[in-house]
Each structure stands twice: as C-alpha cells, then as structure tokens.
Amino acid sequence: MNNIVPIPLSIGNTPIRKCDFLSEYFKTNIFVKDEFHNPGMSSKDRPAYFMIQDAIQRNRIQAGGTFVEASSGNTGLGIALIARQLGYKVKIFVSKSCSQEKIDKLEEAGASIELCDNSNGLQDFQSTQFRAQSFAAKEQNAYFTNQYYNTQNIRAHYRTTGPEIWEQTDGQITHFLCGIGTGGTISGVGRFLKEQAKAIRIWGVEPRGSILQHYLKHRTAPNAVRPFDAIEGIGRNFVPGSFDPQPIDQIFQVEKDVSIDMAQWYYQHTDIRCGFSSAAVLASLKCYSAAMRFHSDDNVLLFFPDHGSRYLSKLYAENSKVSTSNAHSLNG
Known part of the structure; x- marks a missing residue:
C-alpha cells in the first residue's frame, strides 16, 4: 500500500494579520499568524x-x-x-x-x-x-505517532508553515518568534526561512527552567534538571528528537505569571484571547524588547499556535482584564 492519504479537513493556509496595537507599542511592524483557523483550532x-x-x-x-x-x-x-x-x-x-x-x-x-x-x-x-x-x-x-521524535513533525512545518509565511510576507519577514514544545514548529519553519534568507532571526520562547536554552548554547543537556514553569504546551526537561537547534538564533525564557498577565493585557487592548504559549511569546517581547533591538522597518512575525478559548480556566477565569497591581508595569 502506497497511497497518499488525502487531507480530510482544510488544514493550513492560515491568515497573517498585522497587529496595530503591538506594532505601535513596540515601535516596529508586528504580525501574527493565527493557527486557530485550522479545523482543530491549532497548528498541531x-x-x-x-x-x-x-x-x-x-x-x-x-x-x-x-x-x-x-x-x-x-x-x-x-x-x-x-x-x-x-x-x-x-x-x-x-x-x-x-x-x-x-x-x-x-x-x-x-x-x-x-x-x-x-x-x-x-x-x-x-x-x-x-x-x-x-x-x-x-x-x-x-x-x-510519537510527536517528540517523529521527523514528520518537523517536515510538516518545513513543507507547509514555512512556505506559507514566506509567501504571505512577500519574503519581507525579518524575525520569527514562537514557543518551543516538541520543537517541530521552530525547527521546520526556521529551516525553511533560513534557506530563503540567512539574515532572518529565528527566536524561540520557553518557560523559566526549561532546558532547551541551555542545549542551544552548549549542545548538551544540563547536568541538573529542575522543574520549569508550567506554561501549557511549551517547555521541556529533555531534548526532543524533533528539536533541531541548527536554524535557531536564540531562545528566551519567560515566567508563567508574566505570561498570564500578558494574556490579560493583550485581551484588554485588543479584545483577542490568545493561548498560553502565545502569551509566553508576548511576555518575551515585553521582557526582552531592549535586547531584541527592533528597527522601525522590521517585520516581526509572532506564531500563535492556538486560541485562548482552550485556556479560559487558566488565563481568563478570574478576571478578563489585567489586574490593577500589574497594570502599571505592563503599560509603562
């Protein structure tokens, strides 16, 4: 048997939108690829x-x-x-x-x-x-299927997500930023985009205490592994086989509480509920914007793999608006 299984659902070709709020806030061009438009409402x-x-x-x-x-x-x-x-x-x-x-x-x-x-x-x-x-x-x-060690995980994003991003941005993308869980997305997309233009920055985001930042720098896991912040969907205490460090330029670590605050902050200003790992990407922008050194003509793409409706009880249950105690730090 060598038949190709036809795609039974409309997968891929998800839209990219420019986020005017984030673009103005960070003084650069920020775009979002919304993967919740897939049938299962995620990039997976x-x-x-x-x-x-x-x-x-x-x-x-x-x-x-x-x-x-x-x-x-x-x-x-x-x-x-x-x-x-x-x-x-x-x-x-x-x-x-x-x-x-x-x-x-x-x-x-x-x-x-x-x-x-x-x-x-x-x-x-x-x-x-x-x-x-x-x-x-x-x-x-x-x-x-073993997504953590299945090469089809990387291949899916190399064959579909990467080319979509390149075409949808007319090849003008300068930065790609996404959370890292299995590593399939950043490895596949990063590999494809780097083949098109080596200058594109490929940046990953993981929870505080996850080991992939260490692995990227040293190409070996740390001797001591400790618990990492529980940001659903991203973070590892082992190195997945579907994680290829080669195309990745840097990995930023963020805290769970900051990510939750950023989800609520983003919802307050845009009326859009993002998912947990998407909130972590927003947290990386907030915490490391000085180190990222964006220029006004950069084109930064944030990868939002799913929707906030999957995390109502974790991100939006108590208060759909950012807490008063954190409002100053997020808006300052």
Whole structure:
C-alpha cells in the first residue's frame, strides 16, 4: 500500500494579520499568524496529518487500528479529527496539567483519554510519553505517532508553515518568534526561512527552567534538571528528537505569571484571547524588547499556535482584564 492519504479537513493556509496595537507599542511592524483557523483550532493539525499519512503509507497500522499519542491536547485533537474520519480509533495520553477545555474537546472528538502524572519523557514511567509508548507496544494494531521524535513533525512545518509565511510576507519577514514544545514548529519553519534568507532571526520562547536554552548554547543537556514553569504546551526537561537547534538564533525564557498577565493585557487592548504559549511569546517581547533591538522597518512575525478559548480556566477565569497591581508595569 502506497497511497497518499488525502487531507480530510482544510488544514493550513492560515491568515497573517498585522497587529496595530503591538506594532505601535513596540515601535516596529508586528504580525501574527493565527493557527486557530485550522479545523482543530491549532497548528498541531499539520504534524498530525503528516504523521498519520506517513504511518498509513508505510503500513505501520492497519485499517481500524488505534493511533496513540502523548499530547498536551492540541496534537491529540488533530490526530483524533483526522484519524477518526479515516476509520481509526484514537487514544491520547495527557498530563494532569492539561486544561479541562482541551480534555473536553478530545472527548467530543471521540478520543479515549488517559491522565498521567507528567510529560517528563520516556525515562519517567509515569509520563505521557512512556505510557503511550508502552500501550502501543502491547496493543494489537496500534501505532504511537510519537510527536517528540517523529521527523514528520518537523517536515510538516518545513513543507507547509514555512512556505506559507514566506509567501504571505512577500519574503519581507525579518524575525520569527514562537514557543518551543516538541520543537517541530521552530525547527521546520526556521529551516525553511533560513534557506530563503540567512539574515532572518529565528527566536524561540520557553518557560523559566526549561532546558532547551541551555542545549542551544552548549549542545548538551544540563547536568541538573529542575522543574520549569508550567506554561501549557511549551517547555521541556529533555531534548526532543524533533528539536533541531541548527536554524535557531536564540531562545528566551519567560515566567508563567508574566505570561498570564500578558494574556490579560493583550485581551484588554485588543479584545483577542490568545493561548498560553502565545502569551509566553508576548511576555518575551515585553521582557526582552531592549535586547531584541527592533528597527522601525522590521517585520516581526509572532506564531500563535492556538486560541485562548482552550485556556479560559487558566488565563481568563478570574478576571478578563489585567489586574490593577500589574497594570502599571505592563503599560509603562
């Protein structure tokens, strides 16, 4: 069997918009690529399709089998939407930190859910990754897509997201900024954009305490690994196989509380609810704008992988406006 699986849903070709508020605030041209326009409302639909297509083409799974993934929610939902339309079952292992909104969406899509203690990688027996791999190994006709080590994760963004960005910006993009979780987005997009113009800055964002900044600088994991700020969707205490440091120029670390404040600040000024990792990208702009040294004619693209509706209980539950105590620091 060597048939290409047709895309059953309209994935990709998501719009880019100029954000006048951020452009004026940071005195440069800031654009946002809104990935919530994908069917599963996230960028993870892209690698989900590529991983499913690859597995079927290579006969790694037979008709009616079960696709298995360890996910913070978005990749799992993309797999569920595509795989179930093709007649497959889906089982997703998520950590206890996964938002209830994502769990609800996974269940609505027909996925079977397993809650795990953490997502600390295959070396931890209670992690989403270990339990997903173990389940797939024991279950007949099951396939672990394994987004953290699947090369299709990078390929999806190299083949779709990167070219879209280059075309939509008429090749005028100067900076690309996105959160890093599995590493697939920044690796694939960064690789493509650097092939078009080496001067483009590829910048990543991760939570305080995550290890990928250290890995980028030293090409080795730190000797001591400590817990990192819980910003859903990004941050790692292991180096995923789908993380390619080669095209990345710098990684900025941000704090969870600052990211939450920035989500509310952005909503206050734009009436747009962004997701958690998108808020972390905003936090990096706020905290490191002096180091970023933008010029007035730069074209900075922020990658927003999903929508704030996935994080109402975590980002917007208590107050849809930024707290009075933090208003001065955010607007000063």
